[in-house]
Amino acid sequence: MTVQSVTVGENVHLAELFADPYPTYAKLREKEPVCFVPAANRYLVTRHADIVQLERDPETFSANEAQSLMKRVMGHTMLRKDGAVHKRERVACEAALRPNVIRGHWMPVFQSIVDDLIDRMIEKGETADLFDSFAAPCASRALAALLGLTNVPWQNLAIWSQAMMDGTGNYGNDAEIWRRSDEAAAGVDAALDEMIPYLQKNPDNSIISAMLHAADPLNREEIAANVKVIIGGGLNEPRDAIGTAVAALLENPDQRAQAEADPAQWRNVFEETVRWVSPIGMYPRQTTKRVELGGTVLEEGARIGVVLASGNRDEAVFENAEKFDINREKKPHVAFGGGPHFCLGTWAARVQVGEVALPTLFRRLKGLRQGEGPVTWAGWVFRGPTSVPVAWTN
Numbered sequence: 118m119t120v121q122s123v124t125v126g127e128n129v130h131l132a133e134l135f136a137d138p139y140p141t142y143a144k145l146r147e148k149e150p151v152c153f154v155p156a157a158n159r160y161l162v163t164r165h166a167d168i169v170q171l172e173r174d175p176e177t178f179s180a181n182e183a184q185s186l187m188k189r190v191m192g193h194t195m196l197r198k199d200g201a202v203h204k205r206e207r208v209a210c211e212a213a214l215r216p217n218v219i220r221g222h223w224m225p226v227f228q229s230i231v232d233d234l235i236d237r238m239i240e241k242g243e244t245a246d247l248f249d250s251f252a253a254p255c256a257s258r259a260l261a262a263l264l265g266l267t268n269v270p271w272q273n274l275a276i277w278s279q280a281m282m283d284g285t286g287n288y289g290n291d292a293e294i295w296r297r298s299d300e301a302a303a304g305v306d307a308a309l310d311e312m313i314p315y316l317q318k319n320p321d322n323s324i325i326s327a328m329l330h331a332a333d334p335l336n337r338e339e340i341a342a343n344v345k346v347i348i349g350g351g352l353n354e355p356r357d358a359i360g361t362a363v364a365a366l367l368e369n370p371d372q373r374a375q376a377e378a379d380p381a382q383w384r385n386v387f388e389e390t391v392r393w394v395s396p397i398g399m400y401p402r403q404t405t406k407r408v409e410l411g412g413t414v415l416e417e418g419a420r421i422g423v424v425l426a427s428g429n430r431d432e433a434v435f436e437n438a439e440k441f442d443i444n445r446e447k448k449p450h451v452a453f454g455g456g457p458h459f460c461l462g463t464w465a466a467r468v469q470v471g472e473v474a475l476p477t478l479f480r481r482l483k484g485l486r487q488g489e490g491p492v493t494w495a496g497w498v499f500r501g502p503t504s505v506p507v508a509w510t511n
C-alpha cells in the first residue's frame with residue numbers, strides 16, 4: 118500500500134473553517150504561515166508579521182483582484198482599486214466619517230436607534246435573541262442613516278447586504294445566487310435614484326452627500342458601486358461585534374463588572390472584541406510581481422487571502438491569544454486591516470458599538486444574562502454569533 122503525502126493546505130476544508138477556523142489557523146501559523154489552500158483557491162497568510170508586511174506594500178499586493186466577483190456584483194468599488202484612483206474615491210467619503218462628525222452628529226442618531234430598539238425589547242418581555250432583536254437592526258438602521266438611504270426599510274438593507282455578499286462569493290456560478298444579488302443591486306440603484314437628487318439639493322452629514330459634494334465629486338456609477346460595497350461590508354461587522362462583545366462579557370463577569378464600573382473600559386471592550394473574533398476574518402489580495410512572503414515564493418498573479426482573524430490570534434504578538442481579555446497589554450490588532458484600505462468606518466463602528474450600543478444595553482437591560490440555549494457562531498471570511506439568547510428583568 119502506498120501512503121500519499123498530503124500537504125498542510127490540502128488538509129484545510131472550508132466546512133471546518135466555517136464552523137471554527139481557529140484550530141486550523143493555529144496549525145497554519147505553526148507549519149506553513151503562507152500556505153496554498155486548494156479549497157479556498159488562494160494562499161492564506163496567517164501570521165501577524167506577514168500581514169503587516171503585506172499591507173505596507175500595496176504595489177506588490179494589489180487590492181484589484183483580476184477575477185474578483187465583487188466587480189460583477191457591485192461594479193468597480195474603491196475596495197478593489199489601487200493608488201490615486203482609490204484615494205480619490207476614499208477621500209470623497211471622508212467628510213461623513215471623521216471622528217468629530219461621528220461624535221458630534223452621528224452619536225445622538227446612534228443613541229436614539231439603540232434606545233428605540235431596547236424600548237421594544239423591554240415591551241416584548243424579558244428574553245430575546247440579541248442577534249435578531251438588537252444587533253442586526255441596530256447595525257442596519259445606523260448604516261442606512263450614515264449612508265443617507267433614509268428611504269429604505271432596514272430589513273431591505275440587511276437582505277441586500279447578504280445577497281450581495283453571497284454574490285461576491287459565488288464561485289460556483291449558482292444562478293439563484295446571481296438572481297438575488299442582481300435584484301439587490303437593482304434595489305440599491307432604485308433607492309439611489311430617489312436619494313441622489315434630494316441630497317444634491319439638500320446636503321447633510323451622510324456618506325452619499327459627502328460623495329456628491331466633495332471637492333472632486335463622485336459620479337453616479339462611482340457612488341452606486343461604493344454605496345453597494347458599504348452596504349455589503351459596513352453592516353455585518355458592527356452587528357457581529359455587538360453579538361461577540363455581549364457573548365464575551367456574559368462569559369466573563371469580572372470583565373463585565375469592570376466595564377460597568379468604569380465607562381472608559383468600553384473602548385477596551387470594543388478593541389478586544391474585534392481582536393478576539395474579527396468580524397472580517399479574511400480579505401483578498403493579488404500579487405503584481407514575484408515576491409517572497411513568510412518563506413514562501415509567490416508568483417506574479419498569485420491570489421492571496423489575508424487572514425486577519427489569524428493574525429489577531431498570533432501568540433507571537435498576543436499572549437494567551439485565545440482568551441478574551443480587556444486588560445491585555447496594548448498591541449496593534451489588524452481587525453480594521455492596514456495600509457491604504459484601512460477601514461474607513463472605524464470611528465463609526467467604535468462609537469456605534471463601543472460607546473453607544475454596549476454601555477446602553479448593559480445599563481438598560483437590568484441583570485442582563487445568558488438566556489436559554491447556546492450562543493452559536495459561524496463563518497470564516499466573515500465571522501460572528503448567529504444567535505445570542507439573553508434574559509433580563511424588567
Ligand code: HEM
Nearest residue numbers: 195196351354355358397400452453454458460461462466
Ligand atoms: C466592527 C466594524 C468594522 C470592521 C471590523 C471593519 C473592517 C474593515 C476591514 C478589515 C477593511 C479592509 C478591507 C480590505 O482591505 O479589503 C475595511 C474597509 C472598509 N470599511 Fe470597514 N469595518 C467595520 C465597520 C465599517 C463601517 C460601519 C463602515 C461604514 C460606515 C465601514 C466602511 C468601510 C469602507 C468604505 C472600507 C473600504 C476602505 C477603502 O477601500 O479604502 N466599515 N473595513
